[in-house]
Amino acid sequence: MDQVFNKVGSYWLGQQTNKEVASVANEINSLSTSIEGGATWLVNKIKGKVQKPLPELLKEYDLAVGIFPRDATNYEFDEGTRKLTVHIPKVCEVGYKDQSVLRFSTVVNGYLEKGKLWDIDGIKTKMIVWIKVSCISCDETKIHITAGMRKSRSRDAYELLRDGITVDKF
Numbered sequence: 001m002d003q004v005f006n007k008v009g010s011y012w013l014g015q016q017t018n019k020e021v022a023s024v025a026n027e028i029n030s031l032s033t034s035i036e037g038g039a040t041w042l043v044n045k046i047k048g049k050v051q052k053p054l055p056e057l058l059k060e061y062d063l064a065v066g067i068f069p070r071d072a073t074n075y076e077f078d079e080g081t082r083k084l085t086v087h088i089p090k091v092c093e094v095g096y097k098d099q100s101v102l103r104f105s106t107v108v109n110g111y112l113e114k115g116k117l118w119d120i121d122g123i124k125t126k127m128i129v130w131i132k133v134s135c136i137s138c139d140e141t142k143i144h145i146t147a148g149m150r151k152s153r154s155r156d157a158y159e160l161l162r163d164g165i166t167v168d169k170f
Helices: 002-047 054-060
Strands: 074-078 083-087 092-095 101-113 116-126 130-132 135-138 142-147 149-154
Touching: 054 074, 116 142
Parallel strands: none
Antiparallel strands: 074 083, 083 101, 092 101, 101 116, 116 130, 116 135, 135 142, 142 149
């Protein structure tokens, strides 16, 4: 009987240990992802590269400054390839004054050129269902969001920074 209790106890203890180790590993992964963005910023700061705020970068490329949520402040931009990676603290939705809604993943990638962010990964818009946004372009008065089809909206609805509302999943 003692042997049975020893085996059951050992098995149970092993299972609990595995769960705790997995939990710690997940926490370390999450922490390293958070630190990675901050480390990139710190290295750039040490190198003397001062990163302009994201809205300023968007304005420089003739895009509406309020496309991304207000707390999307950490980004990487490679001027050679024009690849933009925006880090957002949590999956969220942003509603704009024209009643449109964009949903953002924690990482948004795309390529930036004058008046256009294209080959986007990490943004969806609500049509009848959530559809992946592939391109956002702007002219002087309109913003054009391509998600399966191109939809034009008034640009001024996207010129104001807005808070994102946290959602469970992208």
